Amino acid sequence: MIRKKTLPEQEELWVARNRIKISKGSSFYDRLAADLDAQGFGDHVRSLCEAHYHHDEGAGGRPPIDPEVYFKMLMVGFFEKIGSERGIASRCEDSLSIRRFLRYDLDEATPNHSSLSVIRERLPEEVFEAAFRFSLRPLRKAGLLKGEAIGVDRSTVEANASLEKLTRREDGKSYRDYVGELAAEAEGIDPQDNAAVADFDRRRKDKKVSNEEWVSPNDPDAKIGPRKDGAWDMIHKVENAVDLESGAILSVEVQPATKGDSTGMAAHFETAVAMVEYTASIVEEELGREEQEPCRNDGDDGDAAGTSCRCGGSR
Numbered sequence: 001m002i003r004k005k006t007l008p009e010q011e012e013l014w015v016a017r018n019r020i021k022i023s024k025g026s027s028f029y030d031r032l033a034a035d036l037d038a039q040g041f042g043d044h045v046r047s048l049c050e051a052h053y054h055h056d057e058g059a060g061g062r063p064p065i066d067p068e069v070y071f072k073m074l075m076v077g078f079f080e081k082i083g084s085e086r087g088i089a090s091r092c093e094d095s096l097s098i099r100r101f102l103r104y105d106l107d108e109a110t111p112n113h114s115s116l117s118v119i120r121e122r123l124p125e126e127v128f129e130a131a132f133r134f135s136l137r138p139l140r141k142a143g144l145l146k147g148e149a150i151g152v153d154r155s156t157v158e159a160n161a162s163l164e165k166l167t168r169r170e171d172g173k174s175y176r177d178y179v180g181e182l183a184a185e186a187e188g189i190d191p192q193d194n195a196a197v198a199d200f201d202r203r204r205k206d207k208k209v210s211n212e213e214w215v216s217p218n219d220p221d222a223k224i225g226p227r228k229d230g231a232w233d234m235i236h237k238v239e240n241a242v243d244l245e246s247g248a249i250l251s252v253e254v255q256p257a258t259k260g261d262s263t264g265m266a267a268h269f270e271t272a273v274a275m276v277e278y279t280a281s282i283v284e285e286e287l288g289r290e291e292q293e294p295c296r297n298d299g300d301d302g303d304a305a306g307t308s309c310r311c312g313g314s315r
Contacts, residue, residue, distance in 0.1 A: 029101035032075070039138050042068035048127050065111050069102050070119050071131055073111065076101075083157070085120070089113040132252075133278060139248050140279040141287070147276030149244040152265060154237055156257060159222030161234035166214040175214065211258060223257035241272035250275045 036042065049067040076098055077088040092098050093110045104110050139145035166175045180191030183200040191197065201207070209224060216222050222234040237259060241251040250272040255264070 029097050033101050035138065036072075039134075041071075041134065042066075044134050045071050045131050048130050049123060052122050052124070052127070065115055065119065067119075069104075069111065070116065072102055073116065084113075085116040086113040089116060133275065136248065136250070136275065136279045137282055137286075139246065140283045144246040145243055145248050145276070145279060146245055147243055147250070147273065150250065150269060150272050150276075151242050151244050152268060153240045153242055154255075154261060155240075156225065156228060156235045157238055158227065159216070159219045159234040159236050161216035161219040161222045163209070163224070163232075163234060165216065165218065166209065167217050169213060169215050175209070221254070221256065225257040239268060241268055241275075243276075 045067045053064050053067075073088050073092055076082070076092060077085075080091060082088050082091055089110065089112055092102060096106075099106070099110065102110065136145060164175065167173065168175075168178060176197070177191075179201045180189075180197050182204070183189035183197045184191050186204075187200060189196045189200055211223050214224070216234055219234065222236060224232060225235045227233050227235060235257045237255040237257045239253045239255050240249050242249055251268060253268055253271075
């Protein structure tokens with residue numbers, strides 16, 4: 001007999017954490033956490049962010065969020081294609097496996113989306129770049145990142161801006177007020193009649209909204225342009241330089257949506273190459289050069305004359 005599934009009434013009950021059922025897919029975040037710990041990722045980002053946090057314990061307020069937690073939440077957003085801080089915070093709150101990845105217990109509140117916004121505004125761009133560079137070092141150590149073939153991939157993303165809230169660069173007047181004045185001049189429409197003004201805006205001919213004349217006050221870098229589905233919106237152009245052999249992203253740049261595909265490509269390639277060279281030098285420094293063995297050749301070891309030894313001499 002098919003029975004309706006219902007939640008049982010809550011009773012006094014203790015369940016050991018290790019007995020809580022976790023989906024098999026959670027192993028990804030477990031392995032990622034182990035790899036990050038092995039590379040010292042947490043200590044690295046804490047040292048990067050230390051100068052940007054207050055250290056006065058008597059200042060009051062909530063305790064700061066561990067920078068390692070913040071960057072791990074950004075990883076969750078990347079891996080699960082979540083485009084907003086609100087969405088990232090919600091996902092981290094609901095998932096048991098991600099809670100374990102962040103090292104938050106079941107009775108702890110995970111960071112709110114507003115806290116993520118505060119941290120993003122607090123940290124300079126250089127901190128994010130340094131954390132990104134650090135993430136490439138394990139790939140270089142494992143021999144996955146070689147940088148012998150680099151490609152550039154571009155995609156448009158919606159900006160956190162609205163066409164309805166555009167303002168004129170010339171006088172700062174909103175789009176709504178601008179159209180209201182046109183409606184009053186052309187047809188005597190009351191500028192306060194929103195429905196009539198909107199109808200006038202739909203009917204008027206030669207309606208053009210250019211990036212040269214209009215700007216978003218919330219995101220001045222956003223440009224008016226077509227989305228992937230063909231509709232026009234406020235957008236950015238994201239440009240990724242990728243190692244074609246491993247698929248690793250070497251560099252990310254947010255470009256104006258009106259920029260041509262070939263414009264600035266050479267400079268972005270140079271940035272990606274510099275990233276490859278940087279990771280190579282850091283890994284070489286970490287691993288250290290092999291100590292050169294002292295030359296023990298006494299001339300009687302039977303080797304052919306002129307064979308090079310590790311000390312740079314010949315035997």
